Amino acid sequence: MYRFAPSPTGDLHIGNLRAAIFNYICARQNKTNFILRIEDTDKARNIPEKIEQIQEILKLFGLSWQHYYVQSDNLKFHRQMAMKLLSEKKAFACFCTEDELAQKKEEAKKANKPYRYDGKCENLADIDVLENEKPFVVRIKKPEKNINFKDLIKGDLNFEPKDIDSFVIMRVDKTPTYNFACAVDDMLQGVTCVIRGEDHVSNTPKQEHIRASLAYDKKITYAHLPIILNEHGSKMSKREAHSSVRWLLDEGILPCAIANYLILLGNKTPLEIFDIQEAIKWFDLEKISKAAAKFDMKKLLQINREHIKRLDDESLCKLLSYDKDLKKEYANLARFYTQESSTIKEIKQKLDLIFQTQEYSDFKDEIRLLAKLLKEGNFAYDYESFKKDLIQKSALKGKNFFMPLRLLLTNSAHGPDLNELYPLLRVFLKDLIKERNVF
Numbered sequence: 001m002y003r004f005a006p007s008p009t010g011d012l013h014i015g016n017l018r019a020a021i022f023n024y025i026c027a028r029q030n031k032t033n034f035i036l037r038i039e040d041t042d043k044a045r046n047i048p049e050k051i052e053q054i055q056e057i058l059k060l061f062g063l064s065w066q067h068y069y070v071q072s073d074n075l076k077f078h079r080q081m082a083m084k085l086l087s088e089k090k091a092f093a094c095f096c097t098e099d100e101l102a103q104k105k106e107e108a109k110k111a112n113k114p115y116r117y118d119g120k121c122e123n124l125a126d127i128d129v130l131e132n133e134k135p136f137v138v139r140i141k142k143p144e145k146n147i148n149f150k151d152l153i154k155g156d157l158n159f160e161p162k163d164i165d166s167f168v169i170m171r172v173d174k175t176p177t178y179n180f181a182c183a184v185d186d187m188l189q190g191v192t193c194v195i196r197g198e199d200h201v202s203n204t205p206k207q208e209h210i211r212a213s214l215a216y217d218k219k220i221t222y223a224h225l226p227i228i229l230n231e232h233g234s235k236m237s238k239r240e241a242h243s244s245v246r247w248l249l250d251e252g253i254l255p256c257a258i259a260n261y262l263i264l265l266g267n268k269t270p271l272e273i274f275d276i277q278e279a280i281k282w283f284d285l286e287k288i289s290k291a292a293a294k295f296d297m298k299k300l301l302q303i304n305r306e307h308i309k310r311l312d313d314e315s316l317c318k319l320l321s322y323d324k325d326l327k328k329e330y331a332n333l334a335r336f337y338t339q340e341s342s343t344i345k346e347i348k349q350k351l352d353l354i355f356q357t358q359e360y361s362d363f364k365d366e367i368r369l370l371a372k373l374l375k376e377g378n379f380a381y382d383y384e385s386f387k388k389d390l391i392q393k394s395a396l397k398g399k400n401f402f403m404p405l406r407l408l409l410t411n412s413a414h415g416p417d418l419n420e421l422y423p424l425l426r427v428f429l430k431d432l433i434k435e436r437n438v439f
Helices: 014-029 049-060 071-087 098-110 126-131 178-188 203-213 245-250 255-264 297-310 313-319 327-339 344-354 364-374 383-394 399-410 418-435
Strands: 002-004 034-038 067-070 091-094 137-140 147-151 155-159 168-170 193-197 221-225
Touching (some): 002 193, 014 193, 014 245, 014 255, 034 049, 071 137, 071 178, 313 327
Parallel strands (some): 002 034
Antiparallel strands (some): 091 137, 147 155
């Protein structure tokens, strides 16, 4: 059982999406279920509409889930488990105030030592706890021995009790902390493998300790994915536009291309261009590099161009909002423009320009003459014959012929070689000439 557990606190990050894709692929490979769990216990930072956005994006990528949970719905179970630990003396009520803890942390910092909870409330007598009316948090007692586990990417990892400490599992308002809610939910939902970012490595021993304290003995395996760096080699920030999956999609990068790139990133794959369904056949989580992977926008755009070429005519026309009869011809024209455009957004801009009415400020007379000659709609099949016939009939030469012709055919002074473009544009020319604002 695999799970993807995002928090609805902002746009879905490409690092999160990468984890979702890997979890989905492994679930399919192992013929088990894929869980979507919304971790919404951080009420102060939650953005409710982000829950729907997360679901929409996963659907766009074809990441279907078999079970769906909202973490806050499990609050009663979180509290029950905390009470169980308290009753078994595996956890304790801590009455230390924020100011007291802040002072101790400052003292540790001045002494150049890592802060560790000093156990002040750990051994309070039951009567003292009952009679204390101050607000309190619940802390789990630190483990008595090392906690170790094998990471499928990083190898064997080992943590000492002092690294784990007596950490808080329930806040003053009796809501669970991230580690406690996550550990309990994974236990209740039967998760067998956790694939997530390496920023969670320090959380894993805490979650293992929580489940062990609750006498949960089913094994969970782990894989912590290396972080994604930006083009400058620094950790990619959520403030960087291209870290947002939504931004990439809005720019016209296809979901299949983004997935392709994220699987390829820091990985040895038998193919460079593929989709998720193809990757399921050969993907191996243990082949992911231990080193951080650098995000390369140019590489993503190159992959996107290849996926645009792979789209069937109907799908490509739909993305470009083309609903007329010549879908095959329009799709071929769109694929042709991948030589100078990398996204659906850029290609649409190019094609929209061709098919729109345009006011011409330069070469007006020449454009009008060419349009008049072409109004009949008898266009030669090859460009050389088309060009020679027009030159002969118009008596135009050099720049006074080629520039007006390009403007008339494409509405742009620059672009692909007309010799290559003409065969693709030929079927549209009769209608284009009629629509040009030149008469």
